[in-house]
Amino acid sequence: MGSRSAAVDAPLAPPRRRGRWYLRLAGPGIAGAVVIVLAVFAPLVTHYSPLDMDPLVRMAGPSSAHPLGTDGFGRDILSRIAYGARLSLAVSLSSVALGGVAGTALGMVAGYFGGAAETLIMRIMDGLLSFPPILLAVFVITFLGPSDVNVTLVIGLLYTPRFARLARGSTLSVRETEYVQAAQALGATAFRVLRLAVLPNVVAPLLVQASLGLGEAILLESGLSFLGLGAPPPAPSWGSMIQEASRFMNLSLWPLVWPAITISMTVLAFNLLGDGLREWLDPRLRGTM
Amino acid sequence: MPPVGVGPPAGAFGRECRWRGFLFRGDWFLRPAVGSGRAVQKASSEMTAYLLRRSAAAATLLWVVVTFVFFAVYLLPGDPALIILGGLESHPSPEQVAAVHRELGLDRPIVERYVEWLARMLRGDMGHSLITGLPVSSELPVRLSRTLQLIVPATVLAACIGLPAGVLAARRRGTAVDPLVTAIALLGFSVPVFVTGPVLVAIFSLGLGLLPSEGYEPLTQSPGTSLLYLILPACTLAAAPLATTMRMTRSSVLEQLSLDYVRTARSKGLDERWVFTRHVVRNALLPVLTIIGLQVGAMFAGSVLVETIFNWPGMNLYLLQGINQRDYPVIQSVVVVAAVIFILVNLLIDLAYTFLDPRIKYG
Numbered sequence: 025m026g027s028r029s030a031a032v033d034a035p036l037a038p039p040r041r042r043g044r045w046y047l048r049l050a051g052p053g054i055a056g057a058v059v060i061v062l063a064v065f066a067p068l069v070t071h072y073s074p075l076d077m078d079p080l081v082r083m084a085g086p087s088s089a090h091p092l093g094t095d096g097f098g099r100d101i102l103s104r105i106a107y108g109a110r111l112s113l114a115v116s117l118s119s120v121a122l123g124g125v126a127g128t129a130l131g132m133v134a135g136y137f138g139g140a141a142e143t144l145i146m147r148i149m150d151g152l153l154s155f156p157p158i159l160l161a162v163f164v165i166t167f168l169g170p171s172d173v174n175v176t177l178v179i180g181l182l183y184t185p186r187f188a189r190l191a192r193g194s195t196l197s198v199r200e201t202e203y204v205q206a207a208q209a210l211g212a213t214a215f216r217v218l219r220l221a222v223l224p225n226v227v228a229p230l231l232v233q234a235s236l237g238l239g240e241a242i243l244l245e246s247g248l249s250f251l252g253l254g255a256p257p258p259a260p261s262w263g264s265m266i267q268e269a270s271r272f273m274n275l276s277l278w279p280l281v282w283p284a285i286t287i288s289m290t291v292l293a294f295n296l297l298g299d300g301l302r303e304w305l306d307p308r309l310r311g312t313m
Numbered sequence: 314m315p316p317v318g319v320g321p322p323a324g325a326f327g328r329e330c331r332w333r334g335f336l337f338r339g340d341w342f343l344r345p346a347v348g349s350g351r352a353v354q355k356a357s358s359e360m361t362a363y364l365l366r367r368s369a370a371a372a373t374l375l376w377v378v379v380t381f382v383f384f385a386v387y388l389l390p391g392d393p394a395l396i397i398l399g400g401l402e403s404h405p406s407p408e409q410v411a412a413v414h415r416e417l418g419l420d421r422p423i424v425e426r427y428v429e430w431l432a433r434m435l436r437g438d439m440g441h442s443l444i445t446g447l448p449v450s451s452e453l454p455v456r457l458s459r460t461l462q463l464i465v466p467a468t469v470l471a472a473c474i475g476l477p478a479g480v481l482a483a484r485r486r487g488t489a490v491d492p493l494v495t496a497i498a499l500l501g502f503s504v505p506v507f508v509t510g511p512v513l514v515a516i517f518s519l520g521l522g523l524l525p526s527e528g529y530e531p532l533t534q535s536p537g538t539s540l541l542y543l544i545l546p547a548c549t550l551a552a553a554p555l556a557t558t559m560r561m562t563r564s565s566v567l568e569q570l571s572l573d574y575v576r577t578a579r580s581k582g583l584d585e586r587w588v589f590t591r592h593v594v595r596n597a598l599l600p601v602l603t604i605i606g607l608q609v610g611a612m613f614a615g616s617v618l619v620e621t622i623f624n625w626p627g628m629n630l631y632l633l634q635g636i637n638q639r640d641y642p643v644i645q646s647v648v649v650v651a652a653v654i655f656i657l658v659n660l661l662i663d664l665a666y667t668f669l670d671p672r673i674k675y676g
Contacts, residue, residue, distance in 0.1 A: 151377045156614030156655050163648055166636045167385065243505050247618055250507045251633065263507065270511040270622070274519055284508040292503035
């Protein structure tokens with residue numbers, strides 16, 4: 025960061041860059057890497073199963089046997105966090121992928137072809153956006169039933185209109201460019217034009233949206249689990265861990281503290297990654313973000 | 314060339330006045346220039362058309378949402394008749410089920426029921442709870458007002474801290490204040506309410522024993538106790554909008570600071586404080602007001618977690634109860650009301666924005 029002079033005319037000074045983007049991404053990158061390592065190597069991190077209950081060591085604080093302590097059922101917290109990381113990362117990555125692919129495809133089709141297809145697609149997207157996200161999620165989960173797959177589907181559904189709007193907007197401007205006209209003049213099919221000429225030129229803002237969506241997907245997944253609408257217990261999910269822990273709060277705080285720190289740090293890391301990516305890909309934003 | 318002056322002519326305050334093609338009112342510094350008289354007239358007819366179009370779009374959206382909710386609920390697995398006859402595990406005779414179906418009108422064609430349902434919703438009749446038998450339209454307003462009791466203080470809190478903090482961060486760019494505000498905002502984005510809530514409870518209610526950990530007390534009975542119950546949920550709910558407000562205010566002020574008119578104002582010798590408070594902040598607050606409005610709209614449904622954590626018997630807890638008990642009229646009504654509020658709030662923001670900022674194209 026370096027030292028800064030507390031200039032009186034601060035607003036006059038040109039915006040200062042806070043180091044190179046890849047240096048600023050180091051912190052969140054490491055935090056994200058820790059979570060990914062936890063998720064991938066969960067069985068190596070701890071030899072406890074996330075489901076094994078040991079009634080003799082309920083609500084234990086950190087010890088050499090259980091590095092982060094145990095929860096109200098005597099389950100190892102580290103193990104539950106590590107396996108919960110698998111669930112959270114799997115849900116958030118696949119829901120963003122789902123929403124990203126579906127939304128991008130719909131948005132590009134709407135922007136490229138226009139007409140009735142565009143009207144139909146974008147009206148449906150507007151309809152989806154007119155529900156508050158958590159309400160739509162709760163509502164859809166009600167009739168799909170609570171499970172991790174359904175949570176993924178719902179978050180993917182929530183993300184589709186965001187990607188569709190972005191993709192349509194960029195496609196509208198790319199459609200008029202000479203290289204698209206050249207491709208059309210050469211007789212390329214619409215699919216080929218979209219894939220080879222349009223997609224590479226609309227992908228940057230979508231990537232930013234995707235990276236920002238990852239953190240929010242983790243929040244949504246654990247929020248739904250907290251409400252009892254995610255993966256049903258006893259599956260290890262960060263949200264349901266906090267929900268269970270907050271019922272035993274007067275007995276022990278450890279089961280609450282660890283998942284709370286984990287969720288917050290993970291989402292923080294993803295948000296910082298998204299911000300960094302946005303600043304890197306969109307130089308216009310430099311100085312205001 | 315007309316003589317060049319600075320500011321509006323004398324006597325312009327307190328009434329409307331046109332000067333060099335710009336419209337000035339008593340509050341002229343609040344509104345950007347609108348243009349010459351003819352342009353104003355044209356703009357106002359364009360604006361009426363825009364308002365009508367925007368309202369029509371919102372009405373269509375409302376209809377789509379209401380229709381979606383109606384048909385989605387009938388796709389739900391589970392038969393409401395079974396619940397009335399004693400829960401999902403009961404095994405009533407087919408005759409009993411058929412009788413309840415007839416009573417509820419479930420044996421009639423779905424289109425007929427849909428039209429009737431729409432007509433009832435328009436009259437404000439939302440049906441009766443399958444569990445308690447009480448009319449939903451008498452319970453829902455009570456629940457809604459309790460949710461509002463949570464949202465209003467949270468919004469005030471978020472705005473009263475977020476706006477000054479964001480302005481300060483932009484003003485003191487390059488000092489320690491800026492990264493501090495940015496860091497707090499990032500934390501507010503990243504720490505979920507179901508972490509903030511229990512942590513606040515652990516500190517203020519279990520640790521210090523100052524505040525109740527959950528529950529609700531009507532404002533009319535004992536305002537003091539009711540405020541005690543309100544503090545933790547309202548603070549928890551305020552965290553996310555506070556972060557958004559801070560961040561948006563900061564980047565909006567920074568954006569305004571980089572514009573040409575700021576340089577003009579400075580180079581004509583205006584006091585820096587004047588430039589900042591009268592020009593930059595006033596212009597910067599416009600988008601922030603929109604963001605705050607959007608936050609309010611989002612909080613109606615977003616308070617579902619806060620209501621769960623603090624056992625606050627508001628609209629969203631009503632919805633969750635309805636979902637757990639498969640109480641279809643309750644689910645339908647709450648989802649419709651929440652979506653209607655969300656759409657109306659967004660419509661109001663759009664409309665307010667066009668009034669506040671005449672530069673907006675009515676497209």
